[in-house]
Amino acid sequence: MSGTNKxxxxxxxxxxxxxxxxxxxxxxxxxxxRIGRATRDRILAVARExxxxxxxxxxxxxxxxxxxxxxxxxxxxxxxxxEEQQLLVHxxxxxxxxxxxxxCxxxxxxxxxxxxxxxxxxxHVVIFSDMVSMQDAVDIFHTTKPIIVSFEPLENENVSSIRIDGSAAADAIIDKIVRDGKKRFAYLSGTNSSWIDKLRRSWFAEALAKRGLAFEAQAFGDYSYDSGFKEAVLLLHRDKVDAIISGNDVMAIGARDAARRVLGRNTPGxxxxxxxxxxxxxxxxxxDLTTLSLDHVAFIDAVVELIERHDAGIEGPHSITLTCTPRWGSTA
Amino acid sequence: MSGTNKxxxxxxxxxxxxxxxxxxxxxxxxxxxRIGRATRDRILAVARExxxxxxxxxxxxxxxxxxxxxxxxxxxxxxxxxEEQQLLVHxxxxxxxxxxxxxCxxxxxxxxxxxxxxxxxxxHVVIFSDMVSMQDAVDIFHTTKPIIVSFEPLENENVSSIRIDGSAAADAIIDKIVRDGKKRFAYLSGTNSSWIDKLRRSWFAEALAKRGLAFEAQAFGDYSYDSGFKEAVLLLHRDKVDAIISGNDVMAIGARDAARRVLGRNTPGxxxxxxxxxxxxxxxxxxDLTTLSLDHVAFIDAVVELIERHDAGIEGPHSITLTCTPRWGSTA
DNA sequence: ATCATGTGTGCACACGATTACACAGATGCA
DNA sequence: TGCATCTGTGTAATCGTGTGCACACATGAT
Structure with a gap:
């Protein structure tokens, strides 16, 4: 019974x-x-056996x-x-x-x-990657009627999407940095030019513009610690910036380490x-990073909500918008 | 053609x-x-269309x-x-x-x-979790003939396993710590008593025994940063240990932060x-952690090797052994 | 011309479940 | 009793492929 491979x-x-x-x-x-109570019980017993x-x-x-x-x-x-993958899988x-x-x-x-x-x-299809074109996704999965997508909205009856709004949080963060006297800002991108990268950058760019400022330098990493470290060395050394907005937390940690270790600079001073x-x-x-953070639970709740609508067969493209909030740490 | 949901x-x-x-x-x-060259080409063309x-x-x-x-x-x-999951998936x-x-x-x-x-x-089934009993796995998957398993060997024709040997690396690490004058050792477990946790602990316990020493304290975390932080506070404050062997790297980082922040202690001094x-x-x-490390690429190579044997239908339980090496950092 | 061999294709069944339909028996109501 | 209704079960078709078998035809050797 146990372990035999019949x-x-x-x-x-x-x-x-x-x-x-x-x-x-x-x-x-x-x-x-429609099945008799007794029959079902008997079958389930035999099945178990x-x-x-x-x-x-x-x-x-x-x-x-x-x-x-x-x-x-x-x-x-x-x-x-x-973290989001983990939640969603559960x-x-x-x-x-x-x-x-x-x-891939x-x-x-x-x-x-x-x-x-x-x-x-x-x-269902859930796309977390910002590297895939929605049009490709729609073409490939055109049988699984609506597909669930994070971030990139696409005008298509088959696509439901989740939109992220971080403009208010970015504004609050920029406000504090400017008040602290920082003047030269750099943006450290995670990818060469993905949809989400542009979006995130725009939140901060607008907050700066409102104050008559702009990014004075731009670097491109690959979302990894190492790339954050390497690019930060360049930004600080070559461009002499005093504020770095990173495309994600991991690169920010790399940048912080670079500033501290290679150049002897401290945050937030x-x-x-x-x-x-x-x-x-x-x-x-x-x-203890200062970061523009998204509520992961809310995000996954939204994904599940979209999947449920899809499952229930509710027609039409759906969209849910989430807003970010700042997390205040000791790096700004 | 594009995006329509036929x-x-x-x-x-x-x-x-x-x-x-x-x-x-x-x-x-x-x-x-057996199919005509021309027929196949024509069919593939129509199929694409x-x-x-x-x-x-x-x-x-x-x-x-x-x-x-x-x-x-x-x-x-x-x-x-x-990291291993990522490699394996690729x-x-x-x-x-x-x-x-x-x-789960x-x-x-x-x-x-x-x-x-x-x-x-x-x-195929690959079990990374040390929380699942191999016997349960065999019972559940008894149709997928051999199942591939990491770590825990089980005497069963359906189970192939990968064994990890970290004894030599543990010995080298203990050697250095003892020479540095440390005397009171603690082991910080990741789980209450999983198979892999016991194994890892035994490598260090034997290295200590060889030198007439033993663990003087024992703590139980859950492999998370927070649990490493919390348990380290107790170990350092209550048990006054001067060396902590952690069940994984993340808890070790938590322990290092606790030592530095809460108690003002530095590594490796x-x-x-x-x-x-x-x-x-x-x-x-x-x-910059000192850690007993396993070559992830070699590990996944081994998993894939076992899967290939399984696919090829080569009979019998297989087993591959890998040895760990120390990574020297500034925490010991 | 005859036969062995080889190539390319169709027919029909299998894989293991779900489900529309039909039907037998039980039940209820007049 | 006669008829409508409901319950529980079996029959057979279906989902979309893969493949053994049979067969038609082409090729080559004698």
């Missing part, structure tokens, strides 16, 4: 064992279907519903996304949905991967460093 | 469009099957191979595992295998989740702090 038993075989038809087996496993469980692949084929959800992410290790599993992770550095590989996932007839995301690590004692 | 076209419909039978369609998509792709669910049902792989993990955000995808993530805090929920995944006829895992963050300038 072939899995099928519904037809179980039917013979229980002295019923395979249709009745199926009914015993469907919560609300022989370790029977309905084959989800066969069921999916018949149902036209796979209960699989594709999650397209930039990276699994990346803390910025990991929420999905509570709804008996299984997440398939699609994660290269662009054409990513499209290939999305096509592969689409052949598995996934019921010599230089202000601002993160974005509000990951747990930002609040660690050794970091 | 129903996906089936092989039978495409057959009609291309003027062949559905069997021929199938053959056009199977790399080595109508956006046809074979339905993987139906294929899985027929094939008895789903090309799905279940990954059982403790947490997605957890950096200790995330390697799987290169082999056209799709990873399903199973991630609660024990009975986890079993439930594994049962759910098993109904999807996953081809006042106290030695040792991590385990060798995650990228350990090498960040702000951390």
């Amino acid at each position: 072939r899995r038993i099928t519904s037809k075989e179980l039917a013979k064992l229980a002295g019923v038809s395979s249709a009745t087996i199926s009914r015993a496993f469907s919560p609300d279907s 022989y370790g029977y469980q309905p084959n989800a692949i066969a069921r999916s084929l018949n149902n036209q519903r796979s209960r699989l959800v594709a999650l397209v992410v930039n990276a699994i290790g990346n803390p910025c996304e990991a 929420r999905l599993q509570a709804r008996q949905l299984l997440p398939i992770i699609l994660c 550095a290269d662009h054409s590989d990513r499209l290939q991967l999305m096509r592969l996932a689409s052949t598995y007839q996934v019921d 010599d230089i202000a460093i601002i993160g974005q995301d509000g990951i747990a690590m930002a609040a660690w004692d050794c970091n | 129903r996906r076209i089936t092989s039978k419909e495409l057959a009609k469009l291309a003027g062949v039978s559905s069997a021929t369609i199938s053959r056009a998509f199977s790399p080595d099957s 109508y956006g046809y792709q074979p339905n993987a669910i139906a294929r899985s049902l027929n094939n008895q191979r789903s090309r799905l792989v279940a990954l059982v993990v403790n947490a997605i955000g957890n950096p200790c595992e995330a 390697r799987l995808q290169a082999r056209q295998l799709l990873p399903i993530i199973l991630c 805090a609660d024990h009975s929920d986890r079993l439930q989740l594994m049962r759910l995944a098993s109904t999807y006829q996953v081809d 006042d106290i030695a702090i040792i991590g385990q895992d060798g995650i990228a963050m350990a090498a960040w300038d702000c951390n």
